[in-house]
Amino acid sequence: MTEKIERKINQLKEKLNKWNNDYYVLNQPSVDDLEFDSTMKELIDLETQYPQFKTPDSPTQKVGGSVENIFTKHKHKYQMLSLANAFNFDDLEAFDTKIKKELEEKPYSYFVEPKIDGLSISLIYENGKLVKGVTRGDGIVGEDVTNNIFTIKSIPKTINNNDKYFEVRGEVYLSKKEFDKINAKKFENGEMLFANPRNAASGTLRQLDSEIVKKRNLDIWTYFLMNKEHIETHEESLKFLNDLGFQINPLSKHCQNINNVKEQIGYLNEIRDSLEYEIDGIVIKVNEFEYYDILGNTSKFPKWAIAYKFPAEIKETKLLDIFPTVGRTGRITYNAKLKPVKLAGSNVKAATLHNSYFIRDKDIRIGSTVKIKKAGDIIPEVLDSIKDTNYESLPIWTESNLCPSCQNKLERFEGEVDQYCVNIECPRKIIRSLEHFASRDAMNIEGLSIKIIEKLFANKYIVKISDIYKLTNFKNELIMLDKFGEKSVNNLLKSVERSKTNLFEKLIFGLGIRHIGKKTAYIIAKNFKNIDNIINANFEDLSKIRDVGPIVAKSIKDWFEIDQNINLINDLKSLNINMNFSGTDVIENNNITSKNFVITGTLSKPRNHFKDLLAKYGANISESVSKNTDYVLAGEEAGSKLEKAKKLNVKILSETELEKLIKEENND
Structure with a gap:
């Protein structure tokens, strides 16, 4: 019994720590106040009842925020x-x-x-x-x-x-x-x-x-x-x-x-x-x-x-329509079009309805009056339909069978409630997958926002991931596009070129395989060392790895059994994208891991020495200073990069200060 309680307490801690990080560090809250507060209260009650499981690092014992290393x-x-x-x-x-x-x-x-x-x-x-x-x-x-x-x-x-x-x-x-x-x-x-x-x-x-x-x-x-x-x-x-x-x-x-x-x-x-x-x-x-x-x-x-x-604010309004949208993995989300209503200080016209099971379970009908909630955070959500006299005369809602983007038949995987578009040529899936591939946690291609991707996709300059690395063939055409210019295009192409040497695990994460997050991508890269070993791995090889398991293993095998995905990998190989693990385990260092560094000026040792040192701690090395740069390592006679760093208030490090950053974390 006590083991079950301890396991439950640890699960609650893990949830709250993640939500705190999303809220205070990433500025991207992932749950509303109501769910956070009720989960915190559940943890407090359990720790009160079972004080032997209360630890100093519990979210109930510490302030929710944290300290980012971009500031002193x-x-x-x-x-x-x-x-x-x-x-x-x-x-x-x-x-x-x-x-x-x-x-x-x-x-x-x-x-x-x-x-x-x-x-x-x-x-x-x-x-x-x-x-x-x-x-x-x-x-x-x-x-x-x-x-x-x-x-x-x-x-x-x-x-x-x-x-x-x-x-x-x-x-x-x-x-x-x-x-x-x-x-x-x-x-x-x-x-x-x-x-x-x-x-x-x-x-x-x-x-x-x-x-x-x-x-x-x-x-x-x-x-x-x-x-x-x-x-x-x-x-x-x-x-x-x-x-x-x-x-x-x-x-x-x-x-x-x-x-x-x-x-x-x-x-x-x-x-x-x-x-x-x-x-x-x-x-x-x-x-x-x-x-x-x-x-x-x-x-x-x-x-x-x-x-x-304040309790979560709940308002009533008319449900005008229910429409599906498709994400990068093909998962279908249902959304509500609402008669505009003021809620938690903003004018709400749409809300999430999650999936078709939710709508059918609640028997939510188009034309009915619905209750919506927004507890000061997050996208509004529909809670329920009000079963008034008008409600019974409304038609029962039925789920979509076709993808809203490509009109292909939707499928449902065994044991899952969500519907999926499995068409790998679905336009919206492609756009969302391109956005994910270029994101900071994946290949970190600066200048390739969703709006830019949509424009390039519409003009057929990018229709699949590997096309990103062929944009240099259309440099003159890109410069002529609306709201583009030579400087923007040059910066984008430089960022694309730099991403070719990214860590292997970033590529795996960027491919957008279902159930593969950043941590799992690193585990896969570390265990298999290169892309060919992953392709040739059998189900047992994959599933026996700690933190992978059968569900993730099946997802990986399914992805690499699709011919078009193998063609993509071969295309990326021909474009010289790094597909090999660095061979050394990244040493976790909160001051350096996943931070963006630029090296400039004359240093006491060759620049590659410092690149290798930073890579050892999982840093990203960039050639140009931008608002996303976390640190500039500056030696003597540092020129324009140093000046730009000062203008953007980027933290500038000497060699001594870099050593101090490393030692400071290692001594904690």
Whole structure:
């Protein structure tokens, strides 16, 4: 029994760690708040019941963020904690009961503030001058984003205070208007859209180019003063900060008791859609500072504060149509076309319906009124149809039998609920597979966005993966295409050429074989060493490898049994694409692995020495500096590449600093 519980706890930890990484590091949330919070609560309950399985590295014991190596690390003088959550008024009552018990009937009150959907930041002043801005990171160490902080107009750069060390904390955010403008521009450029204003704010503040940050008009609400020795209440501290020129949210309010807190929650929930910025809940703090030491904190949360999370917003609207789309693996996703409705601060016209089993199980019908949910994150989803008087007269929905792109018959694999288009010549599948092949985690071909791919595909310059490496034959024609130019084409062709020498595992991942992620691609490359060995491997050879197993083995065998895929491999071979494992295991190093390096200038050893060294730790080596460059290793007489790196605020390393990066990680 205990083994089963321990296994369940470990599974929950793995899920939450992945979701935290998606949210805080990648700025690409993969689940909505409701699912994340319920999973976290399940883990908390199990760890409470079985404390022998609670470990220091559990997501319940640490702040959710992490520190990216593109910025200088900064250790916080005072730990930046997260907040425990309340999901209903019963949770609030329980919080109030604990406060009352700990304070032994001492008089106390609360201060309530809107919970801004943004990024926490620490602002540090010395003798009245702003000297540093640091993200929360993992709560102990954050990222130094000072250059970007200086672009935010609402942050005072000097204050009338002469303390040698003065620290203020706030939430950097984007208004709904600015968020819509940024996403409209990204859509126009064929780039991935931000999921919500919080991720847009985070992605902006962690830009290497401060000019981009400046254009995006970030803003801030200040919410906490660390230098509070001579101030008695949180309310007074915010007034003090306001007098110094810091922005304090006008909807913040002092509440005498928990009932007043509930009233304010009700009011803010009513007006939240009309605000110019997103809020996803309410923060409640004990107002009196004298009680903070008595109440204390856990390793993750202060016990004198809690965040009330608004329940997932559910709206009703009319379902106008159901239509399928096809992804790169051929998997069919069903989508809802909706009568536009305002939901979680945005105008929603479409939502996901997952697969045909979901639609049939819920008996969702076109023309019915449906409930949709969007908990402040992710693509909206249809929950159910409302079975009203109109519903029974509507026709029962039936699944599509043909691919929406190529009209080939759809198939369903044994044991799976999803439908698939198995036509390897399906246009939409090809476009999506080309996008995947060129993506950063695969062959990392800069300049080959989905919009560019669609244009090249429409003009028949690329109709299969190997055509990417033949684009040089059409250089003059590409230059003449709309919105192309000689510089863009030259940069694209250089990136294509560089990708030929990529690590073998990147090619395997880029081929888009079902069930083959980055980790599995590396395992396959390491075990079989080259493409011919993979092609000739039998099912038993593949399935006996640890972390591969029968499902992945079958997927690999099926892929290589298709003649057109073998033709693709032969075509890529003739184009000199690397199809051999490097022969050495990559040494995992969080400072270097998967980071993009450019080497320039005269160094103490031949350049190939440093290329081999970086490859040993799994780095990507590029010949040109771009916004995607993580580090530039610069020697003497470094020229234009160094200047461009400075302009883009790319981290520049000396040989000594590179050695330090390697040793720092190895000593951890």
